[in-house]
Amino acid sequence: MPDGAVGTLPVGLGSPGSGMVEDGDEALLLSAGRGDRRAFTALVERHIGRAGAIAGRMLGIRADAEEVVQEAFLRVWQKAPEWRTDGGAKFTTWLHRILVNLCIDRRRRRPTVPIDAIEEPADEAADGFDRALAGERRQRVAAALGTLPERQRAAIVLSYYEGLSNVAVAEALEVSVGAVESLLVRARRSLSTALTDLKDD
Amino acid sequence: MKLERFAEIIAAYGGAPGRWPESERDAAAALLTASPEARAALAEAQRLDRLLDQAPKPALGLVPDMIAARAVATSQAAAGRRAARRGFWWFVPGASGLAAAAIAGFLVGWGGLDAPATADASVDYSTYVASLDLGDGLL
Incomplete structure (x- = not known):
């Protein structure tokens, strides 16, 4: 997001010498903790896209994902006054941790993931047969992702789909980098087995 | 980098170098140039990547202003209820x-x-x- 999108960014609150974008989140959070709603809204604007993508891929149900994102930002607003900068923690680590935990809780309550709940718009250029084939493959992939254990699914979503570094994924899942790799290896192995008949198409 | 570690990396992160751990990316790329076995392993990982890339993309109807306003309102309502109970x-x-x-x-x-x-x-x-x-x- 461009800097201009967070016009109320109180850059003076960030730690000196570090990048403005990285400082921005924590500074906005500090302002939100003092009741600054514009700072909070800017924080939501900045992170809602990735938050929605994580929740959407974790849950596969649009309404559940939207509720989880709402709940996550409610917690951010409520806990913002307790945020301290001296621990060196990053806002994104905290937000991703909240999201993953809420999604895991939600999935435990409703473990079945409908495979067509979150659907891409149809490709208008493709003919009917290709569109049906592509739709079927998307559903197969979504179904395979939906059967992964929660933490494996979270690791794949954060690492593969959201492109977070292995360190960032480890922090979000509160495990070691080695444990993240183990989750990813197991997840990809399961997916490879589940989709083996599609790999040569 | 040994082939064994390269295999671990692509088994975890897939076939796109951009997803590999940054500290090992250069060494992995060098091994890829030198090793046919590494290239074969990479091709297998890329086949799975192409499938994973077909997963439906989430399309949620999230409006930032609304999400922020609801969070504030919900928080205020909860605080109001607590204050009313305690205050009375x-x-x-x-x-x-x-x-x-x-x-x-x-x-x-x-x-x-x-x-x-x-x-x-x-x-x-x-x-x-x-x-x-x-x-x-x-x-």
């Missing part, structure tokens, strides 16, 4: 005592036929009821 019962002097006396009076009256009709018994009854836990949760 904590800041009304003697509210718990009045409630206890009311309950004691009701019980004394309701059990009047069976309870001994003496002043001492009424005091015992009132003392017992007043000793009940009439905490915030009950009130």
Whole structure:
């Protein structure tokens, strides 16, 4: 997001010498903790896209994902006054941790993931047969992702789909980098087995 | 980098160098140039990547302003409810005592036929009821 999108960014609150974008989140959070709603809204604007993508891929149900994102930002607003900068923690680590935990809780309550709940718009250029084939493959992939254990699914979503570094994924899942790799290896192995008949198409 | 570690990396992160751990990316790329086995392993990982890339993309109807406003409103409503509960019962002097006396009076009256009709018994009854836990949760 461009800097201009967070016009109320109180850059003076960030730690000196570090990048403005990285400082921005924590500074906005500090302002939100003092009741600054514009700072909070800017924080939501900045992170809602990735938050929605994580929740959407974790849950596969649009309404559940939207509720989880709402709940996550409610917690951010409520806990913002307790945020301290001296621990060196990053806002994104905290937000991703909240999201993953809420999604895991939600999935435990409703473990079945409908495979067509979150659907891409149809490709208008493709003919009917290709569109049906592509739709079927998307559903197969979504179904395979939906059967992964929660933490494996979270690791794949954060690492593969959201492109977070292995360190960032480890922090979000509160495990070691080695444990993240183990989750990813197991997840990809399961997916490879589940989709083996599609790999040569 | 040894082939074994390269295999671990692509088994975890897939076939796109951009997803590999940054500290090992250059070494992995160098091995890829030198090793046919590494290239074969990479091709296998890329086949799975192409499938994973076909997963439906989430398309949620999230409006940032609305999400932020709802969070603030929900938080304020919850805080208001807590304040109302605490404010009424904590800041009304003697509210718990009045409630206890009311309950004691009701019980004394309701059990009047069976309870001994003496002043001492009424005091015992009132003392017992007043000793009940009439905490915030009950009130």
